[in-house]
Amino acid sequence: MKKLLRNHTFQDGLVVTMLALAFLIHAIVQFLHMSARVAWIMSPYLFPMILGAMGLLLGLVILYGGIREVRGNTDTGAEKACPDRLGFLRVLVVIALTIAYDALLPRLGFIPATMLFLAVMVCFLGERRWYRILLIAVITPLVLYAIFKLGLNVRLP
Amino acid sequence: MDILQGVLSYFVNPQFLLYVFLGSVAGLFVGAIPGLSVSMATALLVSITYTWQTSDALATIMGVYVVGVFSGALSAILINIPGAPSSVVTTLDGYPMARRGEAFKALKYATVYSFVGSVFGLLVMALLARPITALALKFHPMDYFLLAFFGLATVGGLTSHSFVKGLFSALIGIFFAMIGMDSVMGTPRLTFGIQNLKAGISTVPALVGLFGFAEVLSMVFDGIREGDVNEIHQDNVPLREILRQLPHSLYYCLIGTLVGALPGAGGPVASFLAYGQAKRIVRHPSRPFGDGAYEGLVASESANNACIGGALIPMLTLAIPGDAVTAIILSVFYIHGLQPGPTFLRMGQAHFCEILAGGFVGCVFLLLLGFLVAPRISRLINVPKRILMPIVAVLCVIGAYACNKRLFDIGLMILFGVLGFVLRRRRFSTAPVTLGLVLGGMMDSNFRRAVSLASTAESPLKALFWRPITMILLLLTVGTLVTNSPAFKRWRAKRHPVAKA
Numbered sequence: 085m086k087k088l089l090r091n092h093t094f095q096d097g098l099v100v101t102m103l104a105l106a107f108l109i110h111a112i113v114q115f116l117h118m119s120a121r122v123a124w125i126m127s128p129y130l131f132p133m134i135l136g137a138m139g140l141l142l143g144l145v146i147l148y149g150g151i152r153e154v155r156g157n158t159d160t161g162a163e164k165a166c167p168d169r170l171g172f173l174r175v176l177v178v179i180a181l182t183i184a185y186d187a188l189l190p191r192l193g194f195i196p197a198t199m200l201f202l203a204v205m206v207c208f209l210g211e212r213r214w215y216r217i218l219l220i221a222v223i224t225p226l227v228l229y230a231i232f233k234l235g236l237n238v239r240l241p
Numbered sequence: 242m243d244i245l246q247g248v249l250s251y252f253v254n255p256q257f258l259l260y261v262f263l264g265s266v267a268g269l270f271v272g273a274i275p276g277l278s279v280s281m282a283t284a285l286l287v288s289i290t291y292t293w294q295t296s297d298a299l300a301t302i303m304g305v306y307v308v309g310v311f312s313g314a315l316s317a318i319l320i321n322i323p324g325a326p327s328s329v330v331t332t333l334d335g336y337p338m339a340r341r342g343e344a345f346k347a348l349k350y351a352t353v354y355s356f357v358g359s360v361f362g363l364l365v366m367a368l369l370a371r372p373i374t375a376l377a378l379k380f381h382p383m384d385y386f387l388l389a390f391f392g393l394a395t396v397g398g399l400t401s402h403s404f405v406k407g408l409f410s411a412l413i414g415i416f417f418a419m420i421g422m423d424s425v426m427g428t429p430r431l432t433f434g435i436q437n438l439k440a441g442i443s444t445v446p447a448l449v450g451l452f453g454f455a456e457v458l459s460m461v462f463d464g465i466r467e468g469d470v471n472e473i474h475q476d477n478v479p480l481r482e483i484l485r486q487l488p489h490s491l492y493y494c495l496i497g498t499l500v501g502a503l504p505g506a507g508g509p510v511a512s513f514l515a516y517g518q519a520k521r522i523v524r525h526p527s528r529p530f531g532d533g534a535y536e537g538l539v540a541s542e543s544a545n546n547a548c549i550g551g552a553l554i555p556m557l558t559l560a561i562p563g564d565a566v567t568a569i570i571l572s573v574f575y576i577h578g579l580q581p582g583p584t585f586l587r588m589g590q591a592h593f594c595e596i597l598a599g600g601f602v603g604c605v606f607l608l609l610l611g612f613l614v615a616p617r618i619s620r621l622i623n624v625p626k627r628i629l630m631p632i633v634a635v636l637c638v639i640g641a642y643a644c645n646k647r648l649f650d651i652g653l654m655i656l657f658g659v660l661g662f663v664l665r666r667r668r669f670s671t672a673p674v675t676l677g678l679v680l681g682g683m684m685d686s687n688f689r690r691a692v693s694l695a696s697t698a699e700s701p702l703k704a705l706f707w708r709p710i711t712m713i714l715l716l717l718t719v720g721t722l723v724t725n726s727p728a729f730k731r732w733r734a735k736r737h738p739v740a741k742a
Binding site: 092093096100107114118122125126127128129130131132135138139142143145146149168171172174175178179182183185186189190198201202205206209210211216220224225228232238239240241 | 288289292403405406408409412415416419423425426428430431454457458461462463464625626627628630631632634635636638639642643646648651652655658659662667669684685688689692693696727
């Protein structure tokens, strides 16, 4: 069982099956709820219900594929590799920084928020020369503002 | 004849030429710099060109598309990193040529045969659009549903590590397309009580997230690595020598156009197929394939550029996009109130001419930029990723916001970026998600219309499927599903163990 749970295909199948099942149940409940008011053919949940059933079928096929891999010892080898925790940590930091940037945009305005975001991001991704960080953080938002707002008349956040 | 006149009239329209030129220059850089893709640039352009005239928007996007697909070859040749997925095969012979000091020669071959491929694909599109439109006029709602389903099944099979995972990616796209007000009943669907979702998932932030922000996250995850750029010595390469490959190139172009017209297949598949054919038909290559044979470079570049015209055929005549970029172009059409499909050639002939003209003018700029600018931008290809990626993230935020001016869309873009990143890590392809997202609404409405029409007939099943076009589409779809299924593949492998090996 441990071996099975470590198999990537099985893990994918498990997630896909659970997601599809949850979606199918939601679609069926909504379909039944609507059926008192609308003919079943016209129900907005008819197509989502079919979609959920297909997703469930695909999830089960992926699960079965995982079981076959473990039984036949034909693991692709991906699961043997050590998961890149550092990589995931870097990704989480970038996501957090972008969410913070999104939150700061209406408070600080486009240029100051972008300057701050770029300075932190460039520094985080490995640039150590302070004058480069400063140049990129100051010039890029101004250039983007000139191109998009003044040149292309695109509304900025 | 009227189409020819319409197309030629744009060749003397300075504003149109300027927009194609701007798009071509953008395409040259975007395609050449690894980490920036044509799909990402087109998705960003959708939000920028939102308020523009349709002809200006189409001109710019065609410039980016045509030159962007070609310029993926620059980084493939110079630093062995394909600028676009369709240039993967170009690295096989292009990079070894550059290592031998023939980078300039490789660039010239890539430029000429990308031009040949693009022109070939667009000519086929101009010739075939009308007959396919005539056929599409006979389509019923069920046919549209099956055609879209066939497209999703094909893209799932061709772009994913696993067919089942590819199909599931398509279902994810359709799921997101379902969110919002139901077009038939006018009631909110799958909004989970979130007010902002009532208007549905806007395609622009979703595409910017899937192609732009996901790329940033993937680069950050893999660690920022820079490549070494090969030096370019501008040697004299006679055009006559280059053109000797033209007859073979036309065959690769045909492969590219046909593969491009298959929904979802696109450049990478076409260039791999053409490369395989080149190995078969070229008995005495200049060098062994994979070791700097320019015949391999010709095959890859001819085929992946010919895909452009091929991919546009189903998009314009059936509203079924051939690849991710055409799916994004389809969303440009919808944003500008245009309706591609069987009636498009009749109702929107001017826009059809704009697309063709944009493509052909883009080809001319491809040739000019490829000869004059490409050899000089080798330094730019190596823009440090630690500087490029934060700027791309800011562009993604601008792109997501610009279309609807909602901060909520930036959140959506981040969500789709994370989704795209997770899907890539787990080897699910993101291309089917795009197609599902664009086609989901059409599939839903056509399916319900077909079922509703059939329910009043004496024999509903007969009413649904008993027509030649429907039967053919049904057979194609079932055939694709069965032949790609793991069970069928195992059965075939058992019957032909040698072929598998």
